[in-house]
Amino acid sequence: MEHRFKKNWRWHEFNFDNVEEIQQLIADTPVYNHWSKHITERKTNFLHVNKKDETGSVLYGSLVYYQNPYNQNDYKWFHFFVSTSYFVTVGFDLSLLNRTNRETMYKEMDQCHSAQEGFFVLVGELLNNFLDGIDKFEYKLTKMRRDVQENNRTYLLDKIYDLRHELLNWNDLAIPVEELKLAAEEAFLDDITQATEYRRTCVRIERTFRLIQHYRQDIDTLLNLEEVLSSHRGNEIMKTLTVFTVIFTPAMVLGAIWGMNFKYMPELHLKYGYLYSLLIIGFSTVAVYIWLRMKGWTGDLLQKRKNIDRGKIR
Incomplete structure (x- = not known):
């Protein structure tokens, strides 16, 4: 499909099954063979700048513009070829950009003075989709x-960690777009750097990376906080288990002694032996607890739990 604009430049939009039409369009371009091979073989990010010659500077490559963060095999890419008078896209599915309206985008392209500036209208729409996802x-x-x-x-x-992986996914999508911006400056120099839509797209790139950087710091903070809390939680659990083990050690020792089955044991015939044993166990347990409390080794385990339940910790 060919789109013509007021400033006498064109956008040729193709699907992956239109290779023959693409051949007819740019067969006279010196870099065509390289790019045509690239179309049929590449499914990843790729970028190449052909510096100015008799046909003018061109920029071509491919760009991954959609990636499922939870399935690395689920991604979308498109190929592009950008010159001064026209640009070509192959396999770009505009329907994946939820915010983009074709008619509005065409009106913006109508204001562009060259194909490379119009191409960055398309890149800007892609970044809008990234920003919506972010x-x-x-x-x-x-x-x-x-x-x-x-x-x-x-x-x-x-x-x-899932959120961190998702943010890395957005970062991986944005990095090739930033490289595309730099490659366009290399290819077209002042012809593109002074273009309005290019400058607007550059601002969107900066917005995207600032947001990613900000959220990366937030996630790192959450991870550090969660690791501290997990470590603290583990220490509290071990502390609690240790305290309970020490408190009930006298009861376990005395129970082990009086659980023996020797024939001759001096306490077996005591009339109040059972009562005495309960009193000794209770007294020794309380004594150990008081001793731990006086030493300050029990901490505030019970008090912390009570305060959390009552909502007193702010």
Whole structure:
């Protein structure tokens, strides 16, 4: 499909099954053989700059513009070829960009003075889609912060790592776009750097990376906090188990002694032996607890749990 614009430049939009039409379009371009081979073989990010010659500077390659963070085999890519008078896209599915309206985008392209500037209108729409996805990510991150604050549980650590992986996915999608911006400057120099839509797209790239950096810091903070809490929780558990073990050690020792089955044991015939044993066990247990409390080794285990339950910790 060919789109013509007011400033006498064109956008040729193809699917992957239109290879013959593409051949007819740019067969006279010196870099065509390299790019045509690239179309049929590459399914990953790729970028090449052909510096100015008799046909003018061109920029071509491919760009992954969708990636499922939970399935690395689920991704979308498209190929592009950009010159001054036209640009070509192969396999770009505009329907995946939920915010983009074709008519509005065509009107923006109509204001562009060259094909390379019009191409960056398309790149800008792609970045809008990234920003929408990052906004949804922000909602998940905000919810996670509340969960960590209000209802900290061990499973939250896995969820934080999932969010970190999702953010890395957005970062991996944005990095090739930034490289594309630099490659365009290399190819077209002042012809592109002074273009309005290019500059607008550059601002969107900066916005994207600033948000990613900000959220990366938030996730690192959450991870550090969760690791500290997990370590503290483990220490509290070990401390509690140790305290209970020490407190009931006298009862276990005395129970072990009086649980023996020797024929001759001096306490077997005591009339009040059972009562005495209960009193000794109770007294020794209380004595050990008081001793631990006086030493300050029990800490505030019970008090902390009570305060949390009553909502006193702020």
